[in-house]
Amino acid sequence: MSNGCGAPAQGGTIDAGTTETVLEGKVVSDGTPVGGAFVRLLDSTGEFTAEVVTSPEGDFRFFAAPGSWTVRALHRTGNGQADVSASGPGVHAVEIAVA
Numbered sequence: 001m002s003n004g005c006g007a008p009a010q011g012g013t014i015d016a017g018t019t020e021t022v023l024e025g026k027v028v029s030d031g032t033p034v035g036g037a038f039v040r041l042l043d044s045t046g047e048f049t050a051e052v053v054t055s056p057e058g059d060f061r062f063f064a065a066p067g068s069w070t071v072r073a074l075h076r077t078g079n080g081q082a083d084v085s086a087s088g089p090g091v092h093a094v095e096i097a098v099a
Contacts, residue, residue: 021086023062025094026054027073033058034098037075044068073098 023041027034035056041049044067054060054073062071066088072081078098086092 019089021064021066021089022091023064023069023071023084023086023094024091025060025071025082025096026058027060027075027080027096027098028058029075029077029098034073034075034077037073037098039096040072040074042070042072046070071096 027037027039033054033056035054035058037054037058037060038051039054039060040051041062041064043049049064049069050062052060052062060071062069064086066086069084069086070081071084071094073079073096075098080096080098082094082096084092084094
């Protein structure tokens with residue numbers, strides 16, 4: 001099934017030894033995973049870079065370049081964001097609480 005925007009499938013696992021820089025995490029509300037949230041990746045200047053929709057389990061993933069990023073979640077139950085410093089290749093965990 002194609003989602004039309006070329007975003008990777010959400011969920012699953014990535015080998016922690018990957019040579020790519022991966023920002024991966026979960027969107028939660030009061031500790032409960034939030035499916036169907038829009039998650040946006042913003043670069044260090046605040047420019048929009050990419051967007052994905054969380055899996056039913058609240059999971060999201062971006063393949064990005066090393067650097068400083070803001071990951072912002074928008075959902076009907078609320079919004080939230082997290083700043084991530086991805087110094088190099090590997091999986092960088094992010095959790096975003098929406099309220």
